[in-house]
Amino acid sequence: MEQKKYSKSTEAVWAGEDSPYFKGAATTPIVNSVAFAYTDLDEWYDVSVGKSEGFIYSRNTNPTVAALEEKIRVLENAEAATAFATGMAAISNTLFTFLKPGKRVVSVKDTYGGTSKLFLDFFPAYHVEIKLCETGNHDELELEIDKGCDLVYLETPTNPTLKIIDIKRIAAAAKKVGAVVVVDNTFATPINQNPLELGADLVLHSATKYLCGHSDAMGGLLAGKKDLVQQVFHFREINGASLQADPAYMIARGMKTLELRISRQNESALKIARYLKSHSKVSDVFYPGLETHTGHEIAKSQMRGFGGMLSFALDGGYDLVEKFLPALKLVHLAASLGSVSTLAGPPRTTSHVELTTEQRALLGIPESLVRYSVGIENVDDLLSDLEQGLDRL
Numbered sequence: 249m250e251q252k253k254y255s256k257s258t259e260a261v262w263a264g265e266d267s268p269y270f271k272g273a274a275t276t277p278i279v280n281s282v283a284f285a286y287t288d289l290d291e292w293y294d295v296s297v298g299k300s301e302g303f304i305y306s307r308n309t310n311p312t313v314a315a316l317e318e319k320i321r322v323l324e325n326a327e328a329a330t331a332f333a334t335g336m337a338a339i340s341n342t343l344f345t346f347l348k349p350g351k352r353v354v355s356v357k358d359t360y361g362g363t364s365k366l367f368l369d370f371f372p373a374y375h376v377e378i379k380l381c382e383t384g385n386h387d388e389l390e391l392e393i394d395k396g397c398d399l400v401y402l403e404t405p406t407n408p409t410l411k412i413i414d415i416k417r418i419a420a421a422a423k424k425v426g427a428v429v430v431v432d433n434t435f436a437t438p439i440n441q442n443p444l445e446l447g448a449d450l451v452l453h454s455a456t457k458y459l460c461g462h463s464d465a466m467g468g469l470l471a472g473k474k475d476l477v478q479q480v481f482h483f484r485e486i487n488g489a490s491l492q493a494d495p496a497y498m499i500a501r502g503m504k505t506l507e508l509r510i511s512r513q514n515e516s517a518l519k520i521a522r523y524l525k526s527h528s529k530v531s532d533v534f535y536p537g538l539e540t541h542t543g544h545e546i547a548k549s550q551m552r553g554f555g556g557m558l559s560f561a562l563d564g565g566y567d568l569v570e571k572f573l574p575a576l577k578l579v580h581l582a583a584s585l586g587s588v589s590t591l592a593g594p595p596r597t598t599s600h601v602e603l604t605t606e607q608r609a610l611l612g613i614p615e616s617l618v619r620y621s622v623g624i625e626n627v628d629d630l631l632s633d634l635e636q637g638l639d640r641l
């Protein structure tokens with residue numbers, strides 16, 4: 249896959265699947281071996297010290313995991329990639345690799361719940377300064393970056409109100425002060441957005457979501473500049489948050505249909521957002537594909553599709569959510585996202601459960617908000633399901 253550039257749908261199927269290690273296999277096998285044996289001690293030594301390619305011990309690298317790493321490397325157009333046990337392992341390993349006492353991070357208030365917990369509950373003890381800006385406020389982000397910082401951490405679109413950050417603009421500000429730019433690309437996936445091409449140094453994913461796509465395996469992936477990825481890889485192989493061969497296979501298998509799923513989900517989410525926007529019982533719809541969304545123009549310039557995530561506020565209080573959600577038939581009321589089946593839940597119960605009503609209001613999250621992760625079902629079936637649910641209000 250080195251020489252010729254293929255389209256994303258082709259890369260999703262073929263990248264990483266041509267390892268000489270598995271010559272002739274029609275799919276990447278699951279190698280559950282913990283260690284890899286050598287008959288030649290010199291060869292073993294050379295692989296151990298990184299002089300030649302090979303596998304030693306699966307906490308470091310494993311053939312099935314390496315195939316998955318190659319798939320995301322190609323899809324994100326990166327120099328290197330490495331895998332983790334979960335998305336949070338990818339995030340925490342990346343942050344702990346680059347942050348030491350005295351370092352300063354600029355990020356936003358709307359990062360994934362676990363990420364903001366790292367920033368607010370854990371890093372202060374390590375004397376790392378964290379500045380969280382208003383998510384849509386690019387001027388504030390630039391101002392804080394200009395003051396000097398070591399790492400800029402972004403997520404776009406964000407959870408749950410799908411705010412959009414201009415990656416190119418913020419990466420340019422970060423370059424001026426020499427900060428490493430990390431983007432959580434979980435919501436967009438490499439089908440809709442490639443942060444490295446917009447100036448980011450590292451891109452990471454909760455592979456648990458769209459990449460796997462079937463709610464049946466957890467994993468995290470990091471891709472980007474080789475020297476940076478290698479530093480994080482080294483920390484991960486030592487602290488041990490490594491991905492196992494079984495979930496690596498599940499994620500790589502899921503990724504083969506990523507482009508198909510994302511195309512469908514992009515299309516369905518836009519139709520659903522437009523339908524909800526015109527409904528009298530819905531007071532607000534958050535979807536970057538809507539012309540009325542505050543981040544629409546930026547999203548149009550940096551995304552190839554607007555994604556399968558949307559949220560909407562029912563015209564009233566939380567009591568409406570209590571009536572509406574249980575009435576839906578084609579949905580799992582669950583915390584995750586990005587699966588073949590539609591998932592939904594109130595941020596009040598899921599991602600933002602630990603905040604008070606007032607804190608949620610400050611983040612622009614109304615109590616009547618519903619987060620809706622569009623699956624690959626027939627969109628007319630989803631629309632009529634939503635309709636019968638709204639009819640009960």
Ligand SMILES: *Cc1c(COP(=O)(O)O)cnc(C)c1O
Nearest residue numbers: 334335336337360434454456467
């Ligand atoms: C779920 C999620 C994570 C964390 O991933 P896990 O695999 O659950 O650890 C990080 N970022 C975003 C945007 C997510 O949705």
